[in-house]
Structure formats: structure tokens, C-alpha cells
Amino acid sequence: MNQANVVEQLTAEQNQLAKHATNVHKFGGSSLASVKCIERVVDIIRQHCQLNDVIVVSANGNTTDELFRIYHLAIEKGADLSEVILALQHQQAALINSLLNAASAARLNTLLASDIQQISEWMLAAPEQYEAELLAFGEIWSARLLSSVLSETVCPSYALDSRDFLVVNNAIDCFVEREISLRQYRECSRTNQLLVVTGYICKDTKGKSCTLGRNGSDYSATIMASLTHANNVTLWTDVDGIYSADPRVVPQARKLHRLPNAVARELGRLGNPVLHAKTLQPITATNTHLHVASSFDPAVPGTEIGKFGQIAKQELSVTYTNDLILAQSESFIGDSGKQAESVFNALGADTNAGFIVIRQEQQKAVSQWLAAHDTEVSFTPCSILAVVGHNVVSQGQVKARFKRALKHQSCFSIVNSPSGHSLIAVLINPCTTELLNNVHRHMTKDARHIGVVVAGLGNIGQRFLEMLPNQLASVAVLENVHLVGLISSRKALINTDGIEVNQALSLFAEQAKNYDNDLLFSWLSNHPYDELVVVDITPSESFSELYLPFFQRGIHVIGANKWAASSSTEHYQALKNAAQTHKSIWLGNTTVGAGLPVHYSIEDLKRSGDQIIDISGIFSGTLSWLFQTYDGSVPFSVLMLDALAQGITEPDPREDLSGRDVQRKLLILARAAGFTLSLDDIERQDLVPEPLQSLTTEAFLDSAQALDSYFADALSHAKSQQACIRYIASFSANGDAVKASVRLAVLPDSHAFASLTPCDNIFQIKSQWYQDNPLIIRGPGAGRDVTAGGLHSDLVALCQQLVNRTSVVKLKSIEEN
Template identity: 60%
Template sequence: MTIENLIKHPDSATGKLAINIHKFGGSSLASSECIERVIDIICRHCQINDIVVVSANGGVTDQLFNLCQLAKDNENYQDALENLHFQLKGLIAQLLNEQNSTYLTKQLADDFALLDSWLAKALEKHRNDILAFGEIWSARLLSAVLNERICPSHAVDARDFIEVVSEQNTQVNYDVSRAKFNQIKQDHQLTIATGYIARDVDGRSCTLGRNGSDYSATIMAALTGAANVTLWTDVDGIYSADPRIVPAARKLHRLPNGVARELGRLGNPVLHVNTLKPLEEHATHLHVASSFDSETSGTEIGKFGFLAKQELSVTYSNDVLIVSSELLSSLSHADAIKRFDPICFDESKALMVIKQEQQKTVSQWCASKVGEVTFKPAAIIAVVGHKVASRGDVKARFKRALENTKTLDILSSTSEHSIICVLPDFCSPELTNLVHHEMTKDAKHIGVIVAGLGNIGKRFLEILPGQIKRQSVLENIHLVGLLSSKKALINTDGISPKQALIQFDKQAKDYDEALLLSWLKHHPYDELIVVDITPSETFSLLYREFFKEGIHVIGANKWAASSSTEYYNGLTALAEQNGSIWLGNTTVGAGLPINFAINDLRRSGDEIHAISGIFSGTLSWLFEQYDGSQPFSNLLKSALERGLTEPDPREDLSGRDVQRKLLILARLAGFTLSLEEIACQSLVPDELAQLTTQEFLAQADALDASFAEQLSKAKAQGKCLRYVAEFSAKDNQITAQVGLVFIDCDDAFANLNPCDNIFKVESQWYQSNPLIIQGPGAGRDVTAGGIHSDLVAICEQLSTKQHQVKIKGINE
């Protein structure tokens, strides 16, 4: 259970739950405000037996390094020491009550006395002990705040259990470390562990390098068999390029382990080379998320299927050296590759590319082999993705992107997950943006979930494969979910449209709204579209939750679009606020482009004055056929047998469906209107309205006399009967009604093909000669086609959509 639930139910902290590791970096703990955010994240995301790994509070490690340098240079460090002490005392006072603040401040004073002594008299001996203070203070403070306000916790010093070979070789002795940790951990308390620090086999304090707290977190996962590690940092994930350099960079929601390791090896600013090593033999998944925006989905690293393996990213470095030596073409070549893990190499040319900080160790190695060596500054740019080294199409695109750039060579990597180009000069932001565009321009992945697997839903799925082949804008959509009213099939690696219904029958599982929303909230796609082909009002109520998450909706379902004015306005505002696109071309007229036409007129600057027509295929058919040669009830039963009516024909005869369609069109035309403001004539007498369906059908002949009378009156006037919807906004007065009317026999509404819909739009531009749209208003093909039209329209809009990159200090 989460800490939040524990606070509400303190007696329920029992049972075995999978351990998760949460690591908070220095920027996440830099101030009292930041720490308050961390406390909130712990409350909502941690379980009581989880482990929290912390870095030093932001800036503290740098200040400790500065103190060591001042002491080493025999300069006065007292002012810097006092400033740091004052800063930390202030942080304690801001977060704790008086009693706890006094206790922690006393501990801090003792530490600073020891720190001063070491700086003055034993700097070299205790240098790492000095640097370790940052994490000790951070863990101690966070634990104290949790104990005071939230839940039982205890701070532990990682040097008491993590043992590594040496500071130069930070390989962990897992058996020893695990045994020591098991001795000091305390059940039913949240463990706050220090990152960055450990002890070597001789018991000396050592550090794990800059950003070593990430490494500490994954070491903890390996020690405990944790299910997940979350690195809470100041960015909201891993991107397809450095977003500070490439504004069009996309978040990589899921990264295969091997690809993530290669990004870290090549110097990704978020993934560090050692971080993933402890997880190589474990099923633990690593998450990168922002503590400054904890509700935004981050990046997950683990074992994934097809879709994640298609992702490509571009990285670069201007801090590399080309190493040339005859040693690299001899038997020593393999030794050099193993020892230095070069960025890339070419054995035939006796060269390799290394990071600048490796120059000294490479020089020493060459000297020990009595070989000459030269170093030349260079830069690299690389494309990284699952097994890209063996993908000819990726290599060809990479070369094409660089065809106008001066390059030295494209060299082999020690990993199959990258292709690396060596540049003689600085890799410019312009080049990085160019290569990123060429390599990832078609890489946006859009997930599609289809809700409703009736006749229209099945036809939509049948058409989908052909549409993907014909429409280039659909190349990167993936069918990832199928929903009926009670069953769901969700597959993050995609569902074959051709096999979708077979897979659904075999693999679908029961679900409820909470489970569905939980999955949708954490979907791993750049965009997600829900296609609602249900008639369910209950499902339409989920639109609010979809829009909160920035999910797009194609709604053939009329309920949301014809809901109360307040609710409808709230939905449209919520969709706009969160960048959700909501299309519903098939809510009226099946596949006829009436919604599109109204939107297009308004977008072009036209003003609509009136909308009218025959909006029901069922009523269109009935009144085209009804000429008095047979009773109306016989005709109605014939329509039912042909599948032209709802299972209960009163749904059609009530006019409610036509009333909702007129409301939807009036709102599209820009008018504020409610359902109650549209007069609706029901064709069902009161005495038949309360019967069961079977009772109604048995007594349907009670309709005949009334319809015969209406038909007789119409004929007497040389007219015919039609069920018409009418909306008018003329002379500053709005009127709207749906009902049975007498119309001229040569009227456009009087001469339709059976089941046709017809729409007449009068506007500023279409006055004396109104716009007429006519065609089939129902049917599997036209309705499924209309939904596909909306799908193409959304994907076209999304193809140019840019996400805001959330990085602390850039978007503030």
C-alpha cells in the first residue's frame, strides 16, 4: 500500500509487497519547497517497505568540493564553511518543529566541528568522508521530516553495507553487501539511504563518481530484488535528442535495456554509464521521471516488444579524441577494447575514439606497451536504437543525412545498438537538428483504442489495414486496445487489425473504469486516440478523464456532444486546455460531411443562419414508403425485420435521436443551446409509451388511424409527410424543433432515396441557394468510413504538434 493509504489506515501495514526504489537527485532536494514536493511524491508513490535513495541537497556537494580545494590550497575556508552551515540550519528550521529542529541542528553542529578538523589537519585522509557529509545530511533531514509528519522511517549510511572493490573499480560485492543490509534494515519503516557513497574492501570511504546516486539506486535494486527503480530528477524522461539543443526532440516513453545502456555509454546527460549495470541480471525496470511534474509520464527502461524497438535517438559529443597507435592493430587491440570500452574503433586503421578524460590512462597503457600514440581532438554524432548496426535502412538514412557534412568515417561501435560518425570539427546544433529530423521525422507513435465491437466497430477494423497502406499519415498508428462493455484487450506492442477480433475472443479480460483509466494514464505512446463506437452514455462520461490526460477522442457516440450545456462547455474547455482533439463526424449523418462542412464554413468566416433536414435514416425510409397503401404499423414492422430500426422502434419514433442530432449541429454552428430548448414531437402515443417492446409491437396498429389522418390532410393540400429537424437563428431569435410536417412534393426533402439523410444549411454565403448535403445516413461502410475520416484528420493535426519539453530551468 502507498504511504498515503498508510496514513489513512495505519493498522493495515501488513503483507508482502514488491519493493520499489525511489531516488531523488540534488535538484529535487535543493530547497524546502523542493523537499515538500518530494514528501508529496513519497506519500503518493511509495510503499512502507520501499527504499528511498537521496543525493546531497542541491549545491551542497559542490560546496564541499570547494572547501576541499580551498583547504588544499591553504586558503581561508571559514567563510565558505559558515555559509554552508548557515544554509543547512535554515533548511532544518523551515521543515521541522522546534524540538526536532533543535535535535538535528545539534547533530549538524557536531558534524561541522569534525569537518573543520578534517579540513585543517587530515584532508587527504578524510577527503571522501568530507564529501560523504552531503548525503548524510540529506538523508537525515528527509527521514526526520517523514517521522515528524508522515510515517516511520530511518536513515541509513550506505557505507555501512555497500562494499565495492575500490574507488577506481566500483564493482559491488553483492553477497557481502546484501548480508550487511539485511542486518540493518527495519521492516515497516521507510528506509532513507544515502547515494553516491560506499566503502571499499579495506573499509575506506569512497565515492561512486558524479551522479553516483543513480548507481546507488540500482545497486539497492540488485540487493533487494526490487521490481522498479524510479529516478526522480529535474527532467521528465529520456528524449530522442538533447531537448536543449533539439526543440523537436520526442520523449522516449519506453527504452529497451540495451539501447539505454548504449545511450549511457555515449554520454546521455540523464543515463549514466554505471547506472544500468546492476540491473543486467535482474528483471527490474528503471523509470526516469520529474519530481517537478510528478503526474507527467516519464521514460521506462526494461524489456519490451516491437514498438519500443523501433525508436531511434540521436546523440553527440564534442569532447572526444581519436587515438592512433600501431598497438591498436596488433594483438593488443582486443585488450584495448576491453580495457577502455572506446566509443568506436577501426582495427584496420589502428585507431579508436575515446572520451577526453580517458587520455591519461590510455597514454599510460601505451607507454607500458612501449608503443607510440597520438591524440587528435574530434567530435561524434550517433544514431542509437535497437540493433541499428545491422539495419541497412537506418545506416543508409544516416549517411544521407550527413552527405553534405565533412566527416572522417562511420566506425564500428562496441555495441550493436549504435551507428557512430566521427567528425573532424565541432558538432553544431544545426547538424544535430538536421540529423535528428532525418532519423526521427516518421517516428511519432500513435496508439488507437477502439471501444465498441458491434457491426460498425468490426467494419472499422476490417478497413484499417488498407487505410494504413493508403494513407501515409497513418503509418505510425498502432491498434493497441479493444473494448467491449465488459471485456478489454490491451497490448502495448500492438494488435494486428487482421487478427484483432480473434485475439480479443481469446485474450480479452474483465475490466472496470478504474483499471482502464489507470492504463490510459500511463500509456507509453506519443499520442493516444480513443475511438468510441459505443451507444453508451456511461462510457461517454469517461471523456472528462480522457481529456485530463491529453487523450484524443473520435466519438460516434452522441451522448457527450448532446449533453447539458454546462457539461458540454466544460468538456470542450477541458479538451482545449489539455491539447485533446475531439472529433465526431459520425454523430450526425453517419459518413456524410455535415460536421466538416459546418466547421469549414465557420473557420472560413461564414455565419450560419439556419440548419434543417431529415436526420433519421429510419424515419426517412418510413415516410418515403408510406403512401396509405398499407397500414403504418405494417410498414414499421417491415422496417424492423429489415434491421432499419432500433430493436425497440419507439426509439426512432420518439424523435429523441433527431433532437440530439439537431443540438449537435447547432452547437457546431456556434450557438449555445440545450436539449430542452428544442421542441420534440414524439410519434408514440402516451398509451403505447409505457409498454414493453413486445406489447408495443402487438398493439402497433393503434398508430394506424393517426398516421392515416395525417397523410390524408397532407394529400388534401398536395403535400407529403416528412419528419424534419429545423433550427433557425434569424432576426436575433433562435427557434428549434423536430417533428412531422407537410412539405411540397417537389421539395428537396420529399424526394430521397430510402434511408437517405439530407441537410440544408443557410448562411451569409448560402442564402438564396442553400447548401445541400444528401446521402446515406446509416450503414456499416459509410459510418466506418466517417470514423476513418476523423482518424486521418486527427493524425494530420498531430503530425505537426510539438510537445513542451519539461526541464527545470528551461520552462520556468
Template identity: 70%
Template sequence: MNQVNVVEQLTAERNQLAKQAVHVHKFGGSSLATAQCIERVVDIIRQHCQLNDLVVVSANGDTTDALFATYQLALERQDTLTSAIAQLYQAQVELIKSLLSAATAERMIDYLKSDIQQLTHWLTSTPEQYQADFLSFGELWSARLLSAILSERVCPSYYLDARDFLVINNDQQCVVDNGISLEQFNQVTQLGKLGVVTGYISKDSAGKTCTLGRNGSDYSATIMASLTGALNVTLWTDVDGIYSADPRVVPTARKLHRLPNGVAKELGRLGNPVLHAKTLQPLTDHSTHLHVASSFDYQNTGTEIGKFGQIAKQELSVTYLNDLLLAQSESFLGQQGEQAQHLFAAICSDTEAGYIVISQAQQKAVSQWLASHDTEVSFTPVAILATVGHKVVHHGDVKARFKRALKHEQVFAIANSPFQHSLIAILPQACSVELLNHVHHDMTKDARHIGLVVAGLGNIGERFLQLLPKQLTQIPLLENLHLVGLISSKKALINNDGIEVSQAFALFEQEAKNYDHQLLMSWLSNHPYDELIVVDITPSEAFSLLYGEFFKQGIHVIGANKWAASSSTEHYNDLLTTAQQHKSLWLGNTTVGAGLPINYAIQDLINSGDQIIEISGIFSGTLSWLFETYDNSVPFSQLLLDALAQGITEPDPREDLSGRDVQRKLLILARMAGFELSLTDIDCQNLVPEALQQLSTEEFLAQAAALDSYFADAYLQAADQGCCIRYIAKFSLQDNGQLCASVGLAVLTENDAFANLTPCDNVFQIRSHWYQDNPLLIRGPGAGRDVTAGGLHSDLVNICRQLVHRQQQVKLKGINTL
């Protein structure tokens, strides 16, 4: 078979495997440290894996450290070697017995005994010849144990010793021979089972065991993804993602939910504590996405690395490396400098100034290389502090901000990364924790990204979106707010790379997909933002029932929808408790009074220590218009039909005349004022006669004249007393501690605060300990697309103000793990 045919065959085999191994999962040593940790890993695999996926494992806990310490004892011919080997054996036996059935455990212990005999032989003869072989036992034991557990409890499983297929050039460069490795992998893989593969270890072309270096198991996982064409790789570790700085030393570091590939590679190159440069190398030519998540908090969304749009490219982070050397020489000028930069993979360089920055371990190699050029060199201890982001070397504003952040520091130079994704400050002293925190604050402040989802694309939803572009440009708090979702009753458009607001409706028409609530929750619960806000402008009770699920996911809600806030007392209290537990915010200023600040006024009084004893007023713009306009000069039914034609009433005017909407609004305000009551506690006068209540809308409108005599009589009786009729809502706290609440038609004197309004106005009157004799009045338009959309924007700014300084808790093993 010629070489072209071999390549074609391997490609076909790889494509076939790509359809089978859709995901590679890697678990580090801390994730597998104890029986409890392994149980957690088994749960993760049960929830996230399918047959033909691959699981890559490190050695359990500190097994590799224990193996290396035992190896050192063998080199030194210490008497304690036998005891150390016994401890290795006993630690594995305890794990095996605690996790497997007796029969399987016995078989696994027999394998272990054979391994112990082999390693004892090596250690007591010529240990220096077998260092890599000896260290490989940690991964071998881990893979064999996990595979046995999965076979017993979850699904058919097998384990693979990576040395049976993975071939690299040497254990310094660790370059994979993809052709041979893939061919041998295809020979040992077992379809229809879940494969568990040893990380960290491989072999060279001569068959000698090699290790892959620091964080070698991460590298193993991405190698496996490259070989199989897997769609995703997840690195399960002890931190829940990649942060804008090392969260162990920068408390304000924030999770970077999505990182472009190039930025991630640069972070790995420049000292990120989770990412390492080699890890990403195998994915260079693939569309595979890499995920970093915590096995100790696996319900929490981690960080995804891949190809993303503009929003993800806006992220900035700060990293540092100490214990470096600045090497200066004439040989680092011009073309020779470029050669040196490439040869030594320098942290940074300047071919005009004649320097490169390298690790201390490279000093000898650099000196030897320069000796052949017969030039002098000077080495100066330095550190680097870098701002990393997508092509930041081309962002003048970022570079200016970086320089300002360092203006009081001694800096040798600020260099551009050769990969364009970082600005690197070379420091003549170690980077201190204080400096790192200071620069991180200056570079990433106000950088929290907030996703916005708008549900309800009708009249008010359309106006809300029309106002949004101007709001985004003129309100600084909305600087990092991104429209990412549009939802109607049947279709949804979710785009985590952002939806262009000016084209929102056109894009929705072109790209929206049908959804059910389960699919919608799946989309929203996996969002890549620091915060997500759902603006509910729907009239849907079914959509309001999702609020509890939103809150459990930490999603915030702005609701013009009245259903949730006026639901049963039990459900309403459950929503408040769930929102509080998960730190979700729930604002609903437009549920009552459109854009009028009645909710804000109530909250301010309560938060300031006042106690509200009564709220009353006219809460319906429709009923306000009807009774301010009605003067008995035309029949009430004619006025009602005119209002319907003008769009003042609901399509079925009985929705307004029933008083149910006003009843719900009064309940919402009473609850906001701190009182616990339900709809059944509020007397409600329905202005529609029983005979008309069960008719179809068309039948009701045809018989609307049946309303006329009632309203004519009510008007005339009030007029005889010099009064008027209005539909009033009121609740009050009585002297005996009882609550009295009702909505209905009332007769008012002409000088009453509720008697003379502009038609469609709402008016709210608040009596409290502070406002008793002269109650607080709030009056204005209680309906309309502009004022309602404006009220929603008011809530949006309010929520963003509360979120701007919020920090997510960092999940670190040993600090705050589950």
C-alpha cells in the same frame, strides 16, 4: 556453512526482500534543493511509496559543490575556511528549522553540530586524507533530514548510511561486492518502515569511504534495486524523461516514453545528459524496470526503461560527445584492437582500420599501454554524433538515412557500435548545435507514436477494425499509429506493445479482462505514447461521462456516441473547456449523418468567416426509409415491422419514432454552428401515442397497429394537396435574434429538396450569409456500417494530421518547472 549454502541463504533473503521492497525511488540534489522542493518530494513519497520501499537521496541542492569548495579552501589554508564552514552549518540549520517541529529540529541540529566539529577537525589537520569522508556529509545530512520529516508527517522511517553495508572494489571501477553488501544490508534494514539511503557514497573492503562518481546517486539507486530485487526504480530528476536528443539544445526533441534496456545503456555510454552507463549496470541480470521522471512535474508520465515489444524498439534518438580523441596505431588492428576496445571501453573502434575513439582523459593510459607494444600512435581531436536505436546496425534504411543526413559534412568514418544499438559518425570537428538539430530532424521526423483504443466492438466497431489494416498501409499519416486497446461494455484488452489488428477479436476473446471505469482510467492515463486516441463507438452514456477524464489526461476522442455532444449545456461547455486546456482534440463527424461531411462543412464555413443562420433536413436514416417507402398500400405498422426485420430500425422502433435521436442530432449541429442551446430548447414531436410509450417492447410490437390510422390520415391529407410527409429537423436564427428549433412531421411539396430521397438517405440544408438564396445541400447515406466506419476513419486521419507536428513541452528545472 559451505559456500553453496551461503549463496542459497542470500538468495532466499533477497527473494524475501523482493516481496517487501517493491520500489526504489531516487531524488537528486535539484529535487531536494530548497524547503519547497523537499515538500514536493514528501508529496511524491506520500503518493508513490509504501512501507519497505527504499528512497535514495543526493545531497541537498549545491551542498556537494559547497563542500568541495570548502575542502579546496582547507587545502590552500585560506583564512575564509571558518566562514565557509559556518555557511555550511547555517544552510542546513535553515532547512531543518523550516521543515521540522521544534523538538525534532533541536535534536537534528545537535547531530549537525557534532558533524561540523568532526569535519572542522579533518579540514584543519590533514584534509587530503579525508576528502571522500568530507564530501559524504552532504548525502548524510540529506538522508537524515528527509527521514525525520517522513517520520513526523507520513510514516515510520529510518535512514541508512550506505557505508554501513555497500562495499565496492575501488572508487575508479566502483564494482559492487554483492554478497557482502547484501549480507550487511540485511543486518541494518528495518522492516515495516520506509528506508532513506544515502546515495553517492560507499566503502571499500578495508572500510575506507569511497564515492561513486558522477551521478553516483543514480548508480546507488540501481544497486539497491539489484540487492533487494525491487520491481521498479524511479529516478526523480529535473527533467521529465529521456528525449530523442538533449532538449536543451534541440527544441524539437520528443520524449521517449519507453526504451529497451540495451538502447538505454547505449545512450548512457554515448553522452545522454540524463542516463549514464554505470546506472544500468546493476540491472543487467534483472527484470527490474527503470523510470525517469521529474519531481517538478510528478503528475506527468516519464520514461520507462525495460523489456518491451516491437513498438518501443522502433524509437530513434540522436546524441553526441565532443572533446574525444581518435587514436590510430598498428596495435589496434585485429585481435589486439579488440583487446584495446575492451580494455579502454572505447566509444567505437575499427580493428581493420586500426583506430579506437576514447576520452581525452584516457590519452596517457593508452600511450602507456602502447609503449609496451613498441608501436607508434597518433592522437587526433574528434567528436562523435550517433543515431541510437534497437539494433540499428542491422537496419540498412536507417544507415542510409544517417549517411544522407551527413552528406554535406566532413566525416572521418561511420562506425557500428560494438553493442549493435548505434551508428556512430566520427567528426574531425566539434559537433555543432546546428548539425545536431539537422541530423535529429532527418532521423526522427514523423516518428511520433500514437496509440489507438477502440471502445465498442459491435457491428460498426468490427467494420472499423476490418478497414484498419489497409488504412495503416496506404495512409502515410497513420504510419506510426498502433492499436493498443479494445474495450467492450464489460471487458478490456490493453497491450502497450500493440495488438495485431488481424487477430484483434481473437486476442480479445483470449486475453480481455473485466474492468471498471477507475481501472480503465488507470490503464489509459499511464500510456507510453506521444498521443492516445480513444474511438468511442459505444451507445453508452456512462462511457461518454469519461470524456472529461480523458481530456484531463490529454487523451483525444473520436466519438460516434452522441451523449456527450448533446449533454446539458453546462456539461458540454465544461468538456470543451477541459479539452482546450489540456490540448485534447474531440471529433464527432459520425454523431450526425454517419460518414457524410456535414460537420466538416459547418466547421469550414465558420472558420472561413461565414455565419450560419439555418440548418434543416432529414437526419434519421430510419425515418427517411419509412416515409420514403410508405404509400398507404400496406398499414404503417406492417411497414415498421418489415423495417425491424431488416435491421433498419432500433430493436425497439420507438427509439426512432420518438424523435429523440433526431433532436440530439439537431442540437449537435446547432452547437457546432456556434449556437448555445439545450435539448429543452428544441420542440420534439413523438410519433408514438402516449398509450404505447410505457409498454414493453414486446407489448408495443403486438399493438403496433394502433399507429396505422394516424399515419394513414396524415398521408391522405398530404396526398390530397399533391404533397408528402417527412420527419424534418430545423433550427434557424430569426431576424430578432431568437433561435427557433424543432423536429417533427411536416407536409412537403413534391419538388421540395427533402421530398425525393433514396430510402435511408440523410439530407442537410445549410443557409448562411454566403448561402442564402441557394442553400448548401449535403445528401447521402445516413446510416450503414461501411459509411459510419468510413466516417470514423476520416476523423482518425484528421486527428493524426493535426497531431503530426505537435510538440510536447519539455519540463526542465529553471526553465518551465511547476
């Protein structure tokens, strides 16, 4: 093949690929309701779309309702339509004139005037013949306007009336005639332009206009994804996802971040207000991902529908539909009943009892179907209330809970869905808001899913993970806690479907990959959980610098890391403010005292109205061991090297002897007590002689005997006074005067700090309530078990705070925008 032919073939292939949209974005009527809304949509398109993507639109705002109103007035005959039609024209013209330049506005207003004239003629002549054609104008005007705005402000764009290519078998089933639709779409589509196509409308095989029903534009969007082989479909609406119940009537409804395909199909079938019954049908056998997001808050992650693991399959939701009909007949028993259930896509059925639940508009068709069977039928108004979730029919505990929730309700029957993904209660009376809220509360209680990311897989991190399986199994508030991330200094394992806690470390060794902070935040910003918690068990100052962006993303932090809580006053206050603003919880009880309840006690005193005036004690397990053990029988350097060999000190013992760690701990506690303090406000005695401070670790250890004379003299002096030496931290406040220091002190042998078990910490807290007899907290202040246990204590405390949180769903009304 010569070079010219190769170029020609590659160009043809590129042009063909160009017709394949990467993304389909659908915008509902509320998202396009006003000038402000449309400008917001344009910004979303500018940020999220590329040429050859597809935009599917509904009619602007309440346009379809107004067209229905015109149609019904026309049917009634004698009603004056002119004012209503003129008001609709003015409404559309106002959008046009506000969003477009003069030339474009003039062109669209001319087209609008022609359409309005056509509407008037149809409605005066034979409105029954033109219902679908009338309703189609809402989407035509919307697509025409948005395409013009995009062409002026963003990129080349063109509008398509979906009736020019989209063909369905009939207006009832609305199954796409794929081959003819695809051929016609390719004939009328253009490359290197952004397509804006009408949702909701199409034609049948006879060329007659028809509509796709409630939320039909969602179905249009997935049809377009199927025709264009799109990778993603985003349904932009006025809520930021699919909820565990209709948030307009259930204030406690919670977002379902991830929804398995089969469960989403069942929700759509049963009448979920966000999902069209057929929305998923065109992309069932594809790898297309479906997202539901809010055009009013596009930065907030919405709901993703697709193939997920066990965590997503645990979600339950509750949905209802009123104004249905219970049809009872002998023909609904056995095989003929199964046939009727399939033919009419019954919302609920029992082929043993002989009934199906249908929509009101199906009553005539059911009567005609039964006439062929020559059997009688009774029709009774009814409603359904359903709990929907992955394989709920096979989950006995879910069914039992559903029955308990309905025990005070007159229920005709509870039936299983054919898919196995819903339990359906058939009610003779309408489902009330009170009943819906009550059942939702029973079915979804304690269902907030909390993802946990553990950073730091050293000694304590490993022990934390070893303890985690038993904690999750035995502590009720941790029921919906899932380990989803493991992070070391260089590698990370993130799995949104959860990491098996019993195999966490081995899975990390096998599957962890290199990461940087950008990659980390790209996942953390789009996590599929109600809450995300980072457990920081690192000693890393650089990792502590991520706390601020964590808080800004609403992520909670449990930290054993001291750097953030002892950072500069300005940075510390910025962290506190960010956590408060974004409702992030920051717990760091293990930063001081390992698992000892020092922070809890300080917080409890403050919360109770007490005022702390003095904090002192021995805050270092290492220094506690050294000075509790040092009696002069061996040189201090020998004792220190022995502690190093046992792992009691840091690899470089100067980290302990410098007092910097104790200084940071005192600062953390003083801040926890409500005082504004910095490290510079705390005097620190460094126990390392200045000549040894700049040496390498190896050189320091070789020269350790230089420490001996100082500590021998200090001990001898103390013993002469029947006293001991201890490295203590002390903080006191007297009005505005604050004194704080960490130093080697001489204490009487009778002092509370004198007789400790080696490695123990002791904390003495004086307050207005505890002045004469201070509060004493004493115990092991270091060690993998107690520190890991303290982290688990924080995790339980954090989850107890989160379990009672509710997120208010704010629905954006047209009037607000």
C-alpha cells in the same frame, strides 16, 4: 514440529522478507534543493512508500559543486577557505532550521558543525588525500536531514552512510563486491523503518572512500534494488522521463515512455544526462522495473525501462558527448584493437581503421597500455553524435537517414556499437546545438506514437476494425498509430505492446477479461503513448459519461455516440471546457450524417468567418427510407415491419418514430454551429400515438396497424396538394430569436427534400454567404461502411492535428524552487 517452533520459523521468515524492499526511490540533487523541494519529496514518500522501502539521496541542490569548489581552492593553496566553508554551513543550517523542530535541529546542527570543523582540518592539511571523503558530506547531510524530517512527519526512519556496507572493486570500475556488501548491509539495516541511504559514495576493497561518478546515485539506487530484491526502482529527477534528446538543448525532444533495457544501457554508456552508465547493470538479470519520473510533477507518468514489445523497440533517440579524445594507433587494429575497445569501454571504435574514442581522463591509461605494445599513438580532440535504438545497426534505412542528416557535416567516421543499438558519428569538432537539433529532427520526425482504444464491437465497430489494417498501411499520418485496446460492455483487451490488427477480434474473443471503470482508468491514466485516442462506437449513455474523465486525463475522443454531444447544456459545456483545458481533441462527425462531411462544412464556415443562420434537412436514414418508400400501396405498418426485418429500423421502431434521434442530431449541429441550445428548446413531434408509447416492444409490434390511418390520411392530404410527407429537422436563428423543431411536414414534390434515394440524408445550410443558394450536403446517412469510413476520416483528421504538436519540456531550476 511443535506450535512454538512453527511460530518462530514464520516470524524469522517474515523478518527476512521485511528486509526485502518493495521499492527503491532515488531523489536527485535538484529534487532536494530547497525547503519547498524537500517538502514535495516528503509528500511523494508519504504517498508512494511503505516501511522497509529504501530511499537513496543525492546531495542537496548544488552542495556537491560547492564541495568541489572548496577542494580546488584548497589545492591551489593560499586561498581563503573560511568564507566559502562558512557559507556552505549556513546553507545547510538554513535547511535544517526550516524543516525540523528545535530539538532535532540542534542535534543536526551540532553534527554539521563537527563536519565543518573536519572539512577545515582536512583541506588545510592534505586535501589530495581527502577528496572522496570531502565529497561524501553532501550525501551524508542530505540523508541525515531527510531521515529526520521523515521521522518527525511521516514514519520511523533512519539514515545509513553507504560506506558502512557498500564495497566496490576499485574507484575506476566500481563493480560491486556483492557478497561482502550484502552481508554488511544485513548487519546494519533495521526492519519496520524507512531507510534513507546515501547515494554516490562507497568504499573500495582497501577501505578507502570513493565515488561512483556522474549520476552515481542512480547506480546506488539499482545496487540497493539488487541487494534488497526490490520490485521497482524510481529515479525522481527534474524532468519527467528520458527524452529522445537532451531537452535542455533540443526543445523538440519527446518523451520515451518505454525504453528497452538494452537501449537504455547503450544511452547510459554514451553519456545520456539522465542515465549513469552502470545504472542498469545491477538489475539486468532481475525482474526489477526501473522508472524515471519528475519529483516536480509526480502525477505525470515518466519513462519505464524494461522488456517490451515491438512498439517500444521502434523508438529512436539522439545523444552526444563533447570533450572526448580520438586515439589512433596500429595497436587498435584487429584483435588487440578489440581488446583495447573492451578494456577502455570505448565510446566508439573501428578495429579495421585502428582508432578508439575515449574520455579525456582515460588518455594517460591508454598511453600506458600502448607502452607495453611499443607502438605510437596520436591523440585528437573529438566528439560523438549517436542515434540510439533497438538494433539500429541492422536497419539500413536508419543508417541511410543518419548519413543524410550528416551530409553537410565534416564527419571523421560512422561506426557501429558492439551492442548493435547505436550508430556513432565521430566528429573532430564539437557537436553544436544546431547540429544536434538538425539530426534529431531528421531521425525522429513523425515519431509521436498514438495508441487507439476502440469501444464498441458491434456491426460498425467490427467494420472499423476490418478497415484498420489497410488504413494503417496506406495513410502516412497513421504510421505510428497502434491499436492497443478493445472494449465491449463487459470485457476489455488492453495490450500496451499493441494488438495485431489483422487478428483483433479473434484475440479479443480469446484474451478479453472482465473490467470495471476503475480498472479501465488505472490503465488509461498510465498509458505509455505520446497520445491516446478512444474511438467510441457504442450507443451507450453510460460510456459517454466517461468523456469528462477522459478529457481530464488528456485523452482524445472520436465518438459516433450521440449522448455526450446532446447532453444537458451544463454538462456539454463542462466537456468542452475540460477538453480545451487539457488539450484533448473531441471529434464526432459521425454523430450526424454517418460519413457525410456535415460537421467539417460547419466548422470550415465558422473558421472562415461566416455565420450560420439556418440548418434543416432529413437527418434519419430510417425515416428517410420509410417516407421515401411509403406511397399508400401497402399500409404503413406493413412497410415499417418490412424495414424492421431488413435491419433498417432499430429493434424497437419507436426509437426512430419518436423523433428523439433526429432531435438529438439537430441539437448537435446547432451547437456545432455555435449556438447554445438544449433538447427542451427543440419541439419534437412523436409519430407514435400515445396509447402505443408505453407498450412493450412485442405488444407495440402486434398493434402496429394502429399507425395506419394517421399516415394514410397525412399522405392523402399531401397528394391532394401535389406534395409529399417527410420527417424534417429545422433550426433558424434571427438575432437572439431561435426556432427549432423536428416534425412531419408536407413538402412540395419539387422541394429539395422530396426526391431522395431511400435512406439518404440531406442537410441544407444557410449562412451569410449561402443565403440565396443554400449549401446542400446529401448522401447515405447510415450504414456500416459509411459510418466506419467516417470514423476513419476523424482518426486521420485527429492525427494530422497531433503530428504537429510539440510538448514543451520545462526544467525545474533550483532558483525556481
